[in-house]
Amino acid sequence: MSDESRIPRSTENDHTNEMAKVRRDFLTHKTGAELKYTGEYTINPEELPGNIENFIGVVQMPVGIAGPVQVNGEYAKGLFYVPLATTEGTLVASYSRGMRVINECGGVKTTVVEQFMQRAPAFIFNDAREARDFGLWVEENFDQIAAAAESTTSIGKLKHIQQWSVSKTRYLRFNYTTGDAAGQNMVGKATLAACEWIKATYPHECQYLLSGNMDTDKKHSHLNMLHSRGKRVIAEIVLKKEVLARVMKVDTQVLAKATVLANTGALMAGAAYNGPHSANGIASIFIATGQDEANVVESHAGLLSHELLPNGDFYLAVTLPSLICATYGGGTGLPTQRECLELMDCYGKGKANKFAEIVAATVLAGDISLACAVIAGHWVSSHDKMGRNRR
Known part of the structure; x- marks a missing residue:
């Protein structure tokens, strides 16, 4: 050149x-x-x-405000206005409509179940037996390995190491907590230190690749559906039959049948999420608040669960097993991104779980709104009215 x-x-x-x-x-x-x-x-x-x-x-990027939404979480408590950065007309209005339903039903209950960030090195040996024996040694020396990893960070803590043998390779998956940072770089540095300690201390020769790709960094994987990457957060609500009929013009029995159909379609398609559109809300909040936008790939995966109750009310829950978000570090401190986090009192240390609960509540609001719009026939007409910019 x-x-x-x-x-x-x-x-x-x-x-x-x-x-x-x-x-x-x-x-x-x-x-x-x-x-x-x-x-x-x-x-x-x-x-x-x-x-x-x-x-x-x-x-x-245009930024709109949805809400407020009543969140009854362990960290997020009260009414929140949610910034959404998007160029898709109707999106902010749709999320606000879902939030209105949530509020009239008493708010959304949110729970952060667990949180980990991973780096997954692969150790290479001469044969499968050497790889197996190495795995036993790792288990016996976990405390020293953790000390080596944690020497690089004041925040990250190594909680456990998962292991798998394939041919003559032993895949390790280091699981850390990372405070209010998303933590990918943090755990990469920590795991490098741990691997160097292992290589220097293990009584036999071994080689390693720092990422054997089982951390699935910025890629969706079924492994992350079962073993959380980021925060596993759940948002749940009981939708009152009367409120859904009045606001959304939808009967809960019809919604239950439609949800079964949607679940089957998602299963046939092999979709990472069986609800209407988790990625819309997550991506819009992520862009507004300085998150790593590539993390939408992992964060949007999840499960939408439902149950039609005997009295006609409708239980609905969103489970996001790999919500990777931060309130400190990365792009969160840039001026406009910080302001958007401050709108929700989610900037800085000690706020990441609160932010995660608000994100999950927002996803639930969007799913309620879009599902009802499809059933009631408002989906196409609303986009025709509010979402067409042909300039």
Whole structure:
């Protein structure tokens, strides 16, 4: 590649308004694209090291507010206004409609069941017996391995190591708690230290690959449905028959039958989530609050459970087994992202579980609204009315 094709960079200070303009001018010269709006922003580029390279400006996303929603959690308690960054018309209105139903039914109960973040190295041996014996040694030396891992972090704690043997390889899956950070980088550093300690201490020769891909980083996997990655959080509610009929124009018995059909369809399709659309709410909140957007792949997977009660009311629950979210570190501290977290009192340390409960409650609200819209025939008409921008 010729020097004239290289993206301009400064070795002294690359995160400045001046360097951003140099790169925009370079791109305009190379491509003909005008970057007028990309170059209009209010954030200070000096805040961006660690978040972006080759900075040229910002992509501005519309942010709307859904709610309020009554959350009866262990961490999130009260009414919350939820910021949703999206370009899909009707989405904010739909979530607000679901939240209205939740409120009139007394609120949504939320529970964080457990939380782990993983790194999964693979250790390679000469044969399967060596790999098996190594696994026994790991179990016997867990405390020392944990000490080596935790020497790299004041927050991360190694809780347990899962193991699997395949041919002459022993796959280990290190499970950590990571406080209010999502923790992928944290556990990567900790596991590297642990693997180096293992390699130096194990009485026989061994080699390892830091990630054998069983951590399934930023990929959906059934393993994460069973063994939580991020936070396993559950949002549940009893929908009152009268409220659903009045607000949504839907009978709970019809909703129960439709949910069975939807479950069967999701099963046949091999879908990662059997409810209407968990990814919509999660992605919109993630973009607004500075989460790693790739984590939507893992976070949206889950289970929608229902039961038609004898009195005609309708129990509904969303289980998100791999909700990866943070209120500290990463992009959460950037100016607009921090403001969106502050709207929910979810910025900073000690707030991650609260945030997770609000996200789960939002997913439940969206599922209630969309499921009822499909049944009542409002799905297409609402998008025609509110969701069509043809400019």
